[in-house]
Amino acid sequence: MEIFLSVVIVFATSLVEATFGFGGGLVAVPLLSLMFGIKDSVTLFLVFQALKGVLLPFIWRHIDWKGIGVIAVVFPAASALGLFLLNTVDDSLLNFVLAGYLVFYVAAGARLKFPQLRGVKNVAAQAAAGAAGGVVSGISGMGGPFIVTYLKTLSLNKETFRASVLLILFAGNALRCALSGTAGMYHGEILTLLLICLPAHLLGLAVGYKVPRLISEDRFRAAINILLVAAAISLLAKGL
Numbered sequence: 001m002e003i004f005l006s007v008v009i010v011f012a013t014s015l016v017e018a019t020f021g022f023g024g025g026l027v028a029v030p031l032l033s034l035m036f037g038i039k040d041s042v043t044l045f046l047v048f049q050a051l052k053g054v055l056l057p058f059i060w061r062h063i064d065w066k067g068i069g070v071i072a073v074v075f076p077a078a079s080a081l082g083l084f085l086l087n088t089v090d091d092s093l094l095n096f097v098l099a100g101y102l103v104f105y106v107a108a109g110a111r112l113k114f115p116q117l118r119g120v121k122n123v124a125a126q127a128a129a130g131a132a133g134g135v136v137s138g139i140s141g142m143g144g145p146f147i148v149t150y151l152k153t154l155s156l157n158k159e160t161f162r163a164s165v166l167l168i169l170f171a172g173n174a175l176r177c178a179l180s181g182t183a184g185m186y187h188g189e190i191l192t193l194l195l196i197c198l199p200a201h202l203l204g205l206a207v208g209y210k211v212p213r214l215i216s217e218d219r220f221r222a223a224i225n226i227l228l229v230a231a232a233i234s235l236l237a238k239g240l
Contacts (some may be wrong), residue, residue, distance in 0.1 A: 002035045003196060010048065011200040016227075017052060018208025020220075021165030022144040023227040025049075028153035029141070040190055042141060047186075047194055048201050054167060055187065055205055062163035066156050070123050071147065071168050074130030075137070079172040082138015083179060098136060099235035102145055102228050114226045131169075137172050144169055145231050148224065158212045158220040 009031050013024030025045055027144025031040035129150035147168050151161055212220060 006066040007197055007200045010197040011204040014201045014204025015208040021162040022148060024229050039154040043190055046173060046177050050177040053170045056164060059163035062159045063167055064156060064160050064164050067170055068164045070126035072171055074127050075134040075168050075172045076175045078131045078134020079138040079176055082135040085139060091179035099232040102232035134172055145228060158217055
């Protein structure tokens, strides 16, 4: 039964990730941890995060390089720093702070008008989002909301938004995945479960890749806000 549930969870979360570029971990890690423990669940999900890179050839043309070029460089480096700081930061406090940030953003986002940043200001905003998101990602794996909220200020269409999020998170997670391997976190049970769930992961990516074509821009943006609220709830639950 555990194997069957794992396959279903991986399929569903991979579908969400391929559709919106993020959000699968909100469901995958808590549910998988009930069966395999938090450490192995995070490791398993991290591998699948890195494997999302198979979508890059199909979405490459949609990436907003001007809007995320700096983040794509800063985010992986900051993720490595976050891993180094893993045991020095109060994870519960970090979760509460990030949850508060998300609640404020979603509540005020409809009223706020974000200026279009150019030149040095654009580079600075990207560097800040990449640094904050990367460090938090390295510490708790929840750095995606910083990237998502920054990209929402750019008013990107759904294809460009998804492609840009996927690239940034792939860059950071691929590095974290490699560093986890050097730490000996890939033992036999994890590798076996990875192979069993891999077809479900690839199927979820294939289905999710096509979903944005079936929904409007407004519904896509509304779903992003729902995922951000879900992220805030998940963070609050982890912090308690």
